[in-house]
């Protein structure tokens with residue numbers, strides 16, 4: 001497991017077009033590693049488990065500038081904790097979940113930044129809205145209180161070839177445009193350049209920055 005050096009980090013950052021944000025996905029990595037990447041100027045970090053994030057935030061409490069993004073499968077009983085601890089949620093994958101987030105956000109007096117996870121191809125391993133469901137519930141979703149709707153998030157099924165992955169990124173971008181949403185959270189270590197080409201505004205990099213995961 002090798003953490004990226006500052007020159008290589010800067011090279012990746014500088015290769016991104018204006019308007020493309022970098023999320024450093026730190027799940028499975030130590031708070032020391034996060035602190036090092038913060039030292040390169042990185043402020044946005046992604047985690048997929050609430051408890052793991054809470055313990056890292058305690059170790060990093062002196063870094064008040066950090067912005068935390070939840071990227072994992074969000075269980076109903078974790079919604080309140082995630083709303084308290086995170087600024088962004090990239091993985092909102094059902095109508096009942098976003099309704100619950102809206103209700104609890106009002107109680108907590110928060111307005112989280114939300115990405116709706118979409119499933120553009122069948123994938124038994126992933127959750128997500130299918131297009132039709134998102135369209136038919138659109139007026140309902142956009143009228144929910146205490147939700148700052150940023151855009152769409154997608155993860156291509158691992159079975160796709162590079163061309164199909166590309167097509168899926170473009171499809172996500174087009175769908176976001178159709179809905180009037182600015183942001184697309186798409187692209188990970190292995191495919192972020194293709195995602196950027198297709199119009200991603202948030203790439204989510206894990207092992208490319210942190211090396212291989214320890215847990």
Ligand SMILES: *Cc1c(COP(=O)(O)O)cnc(C)c1O
Pocket residue numbers: 025027048071072155188189190204205206207208
């Ligand atoms: C782990 C994770 C990433 C980072 O993936 P890498 O392949 O390590 O870059 C990005 N997005 C989500 C939702 C993840 O869970």
